[in-house]
Amino acid sequence: MPNWRFWEPSSTPPEPAPPERAAVPGRAPLPPPRQIAQAADPAAAAKLTALRRRRESMVYDLERAEAARRPDNPWSERIALLDESQATVTQDLAELAAEPHQPSWPLPPTPVTDIWSEATEPVTVTFRIGDEAFQFAEAIDWDQRGGPVVRGDLQQLAGDATRLVPADTPPERRAALAQHLVDSVYAFAVGLRDRVLEGEAPPASITLADLAEPCPICGGWQEWTGACPECAARVYRRQRLRAEAARITAERAAEEEDRHKWSERLPQARRRLADLDAEIAKLTDPA
Secondary structure, three states: OOOOOOOOOOOOOOOOOOOOOOOOOOOOOOOOOOOOOOOOOOOHHHHHHHHHHHHHHHHHHHHHHHOOOOOOOOOHHHHHHHHHHHHHHHHHHHHOOOOOOOOOOOOOOOEEEEEEOOOOOOOOOOOEEEEEEEEEEEEEEEOOHHHEEEEEEEEEEEOOOHHHOOOOOOOHHHHHHHHHHHHHHHHHHHHHHHHHHHHOOOOOOOOOOHHHOOOOOOOEEOOOOOOOOOHHHHHHHHHHHHHHHHHHHHHHHHHHHHHHHHHHHHHHHHHHHHHHHHHHHHHOOOO
C-alpha cells in the first residue's frame, strides 16, 4: 500500500524555475528566441528548408552586388594595390634603362700558351696564361651497360683565374673582373674541349685580353665566346620586369571586370531575393 493519500499534498518540492539570463551592463536584454513557423506538411517543410538555404546564397550575392557599387569597395582597394605595384615595376624599368655605362678596363695581351687537349676519355684540357697553369677534365656519366651516355661538365683541376687580375685594376672593379675571368677561362676550356672532339685545331695567338674584351654596350667584359654576362643579366631583368608588368595589367583588368559584373547583377539580385521571400512567406503563412 502506498504510504501517501492522493488527497494529501505531495511532499516532493517543486522544480526550481530556470534562472533568468543575467543582464549585461550597457546592453539591452536579449529578446526571447523567435518562434519560426514551420510547415505542417513534411514535403513542404523540406522545400522550405531548401528555400532558406538558397536565400543565404542570394543574400551573399546581393551583398557583393551592393558592395560593387560603393566607392570604397574591395575591388577598388585591390586595384589600388596593383597600381602601386605597377608604379614600382615602371620605376625599376626606368632605373634599369638608365644604368650608367661602366668604364672599361682592358687587360694586357698576356699570351695563352701550352694549349693541349686530346680526345680521350675523359677529355683533358690544359693551357697556361702567364705564370698560371690551368687544367680541366671532363666528367663522364655512365649507364648500367658501361657505355657513356651524357658528356659531363668540365671540372677544374688546377689554376686560379682570379690571380690574372692586373695589379693596377681599380679597387671598385676588381671583384667584377675576377668573376668574369673565372667564367671566361672556363668558357675557353669548354671551347677547347669541343674543338678537339670535332677534330679541329686549337686557336692560335690567343691572349688574356681576348678573354676579357670590353663590352661596347654596358662597359663590362665579353667572354671568349663573345657573350657579355652583364648584358645578358640586364636583358633577363628587363624581361622579368616586363612580364610582371603584363601580369599586373591583366590582374587589374580582371578585378575591374569582376566589379562591373557584380554591379550589373544588383537589380536582378534584389528581384530574385524578393521573389524568394514571397515564396517562403507562402509556405510559412498559408493564410
